[in-house]
Amino acid sequence: MRDTDLELFRKNLLILRARLVGDVTHMADLALNRNENELSSMPVHLADIGSDNYDRDFTLQLVQSGHETLQQVDEALRRIDEGTYDICEVCGGRIPKRRLQVMPYASMCVKCAEKAGL
Ligand SMILES: [Zn+2]
Incomplete structure (x- = not known):
């Protein structure tokens, strides 16, 4: 692959990386805030706790898959080098x-x- 192409891909990866880092931080913040709200708004209906927990689990899952992609992006940057x-x-x-x-x-x-089933 030509150097100019590689530089283009490197730039794309760095942009993607910045977006992932931003998103992950943002999502983690969301998950934490939700936790605090839950504590401060006691007492809560049982049904509400259920759905809140579901939302938070979902958010944390997103954070986790974001981290996996981030690792793949870092690997790709290393392979460019x-x-x-x-x-x-x-x-x-x-x-x-x-x-x-x-x-x-x-x-x-x-x-x-x-x-590999990907
Ligand atoms: Zn192959």
């Missing part, structure tokens, strides 16, 4: 540029990702 960005980490084949444009943190070619 190592010069292995568009090399499939399973079969060693080339990851098509089109795929990386859609999913800049992809670490496998389409075939390997399908085999």
Whole structure:
């Protein structure tokens, strides 16, 4: 892959990373605030507690998947530095540029990702 392409992908990844970090922080804040509100607004109906807990679990799940994507983005940035960005980490084949444009943190070619069930 050409250096100019790599720089473009690096930029995309850094933007994505900034967005993820912002989102994750924001979502974590939301989850924490909700917790405080619950305590201060006691007593609460049992039904309300149920739905609040559901919402909070859902938010925390989002935070977690955000962290996973963040790790993948960091890995991709590391692979750019190592010069292995568009090399499939399973079969060693080339990851098509089109795929990386859609999913800049992809670490496998389409075939390997399908085999891995991703
Ligand atoms: Zn592969």
